[in-house]
Amino acid sequence: MTTPLKAWRESDGRLLRLRLDRPKANLIDAQMIAALDLAFAEQVDNPHVAAILLDAEGPHFSFGASVEEHLPDQCADMLAGLHRLVMRMVESPTPILAAVRGQCLGGGLEVALAAHLMFVAPDATLGQPEMKIGVFAPAASCLLPELIGPARALDLLVSGRSLSGADAAGLGIALAADDDPEKAALAYIAEHLLSKSTSSLRFAVKAARQDYVMRVRDKLAAVERLYLEELMKTRDAVEGLQAFLAKRPVKWEHC
Numbered sequence: 001m002t003t004p005l006k007a008w009r010e011s012d013g014r015l016l017r018l019r020l021d022r023p024k025a026n027l028i029d030a031q032m033i034a035a036l037d038l039a040f041a042e043q044v045d046n047p048h049v050a051a052i053l054l055d056a057e058g059p060h061f062s063f064g065a066s067v068e069e070h071l072p073d074q075c076a077d078m079l080a081g082l083h084r085l086v087m088r089m090v091e092s093p094t095p096i097l098a099a100v101r102g103q104c105l106g107g108g109l110e111v112a113l114a115a116h117l118m119f120v121a122p123d124a125t126l127g128q129p130e131m132k133i134g135v136f137a138p139a140a141s142c143l144l145p146e147l148i149g150p151a152r153a154l155d156l157l158v159s160g161r162s163l164s165g166a167d168a169a170g171l172g173i174a175l176a177a178d179d180d181p182e183k184a185a186l187a188y189i190a191e192h193l194l195s196k197s198t199s200s201l202r203f204a205v206k207a208a209r210q211d212y213v214m215r216v217r218d219k220l221a222a223v224e225r226l227y228l229e230e231l232m233k234t235r236d237a238v239e240g241l242q243a244f245l246a247k248r249p250v251k252w253e254h255c
Contacts, residue, residue, distance in 0.1 A: 004022035005032065005039060006019040011189075014198070015052075015194065016043050016049050018053070018055075021057040025064075026058065026060065026108065027062065028066070033082055037081070041088060044092040044094050045094075051189045051194070053096075053182075053186065054097070054099070054112075055098070055099040055100075056102075058102075060104070062107070063108065064106025064107050064129075067241060070241055072232055080224075085111070086114045086220065087216070090212075093202035093205050094202060095117065095205055096114075096117075097188065098119070098185075099118075099120075101181055102124060103124070104126045105128070105162070106130060109127065109128060110139040113147070113173070119175060119184045120177050122164065122177040124181075126162060126168045127162030128156055135237050135241065136227070137157060138226075142215075144173075175188075236252050239252070
């Protein structure tokens with residue numbers, strides 16, 4: 001089975017490049033989650049790696065997670081895997097940068113949000129549309145309030161609306177909007193990270209993110225329980241997923 005992720009080293013091995021590579025949508029499904037988690041697990045503690053850059057093959061970063069894997073019989077395993085990946089990224093002492101273009105939605109945006117810094121194309125489309133099919137985005141519910149505050153985060157999470165890359169940068173979701181986000185991220189890495197002592201850089205990252213990491217870890221565990229033990233026992237959550245997969249209108253009963 002071909003891997004959905006490309007990995008290679010640059011800059012004398014000090015930069016790890018990871019690229020989502022599953023045409024056309026780069027879905028964040030179980031196979032992609034496992035490949036990303038393994039790549040990060042093998043490298044985040046490597047003292048020679050000063051930075052990790054995550055981007056995507058093709059015009060879009062990711063259309064999101066696999067909706068099939070959100071159904072009741074699969075969602076517990078799917079969430080466990082995705083949240084393990086998110087926390088591995090959030091806890092990483094090695095700076096992780098994400099370069100985003102095109103559509104970056106749902107689980108794809110949750111992965112990008114877990115990176116330390118995001119660079120985004122101005123015309124990219126970022127959003128958490130889960131509420132439109134009757135579920136919510138657990139990881140984004142923890143990450144977005146940290147980045148942009150509770151009110152702006154709530155707006156995006158309950159409306160399911162999308163933002164342009166330019167607007168995302170304006171809100172603070174991304175560090176910068178650039179027509180070539182990969183090039184902008186590489187320039188940042190070359191100027192600000194590769195010239196540093198990797199060991200000192202790792203301590204600086206830990207110091208700056210210590211409280212953030214603890215808050216996200218605790219909240220993500222609670223939100224995962226809310227999703228599995230309460231949301232997924234409702235009729236409407238299952239109806240929304242099934243309607244999406246069947247490509248039929250949804251019929252809410254508000255229970």
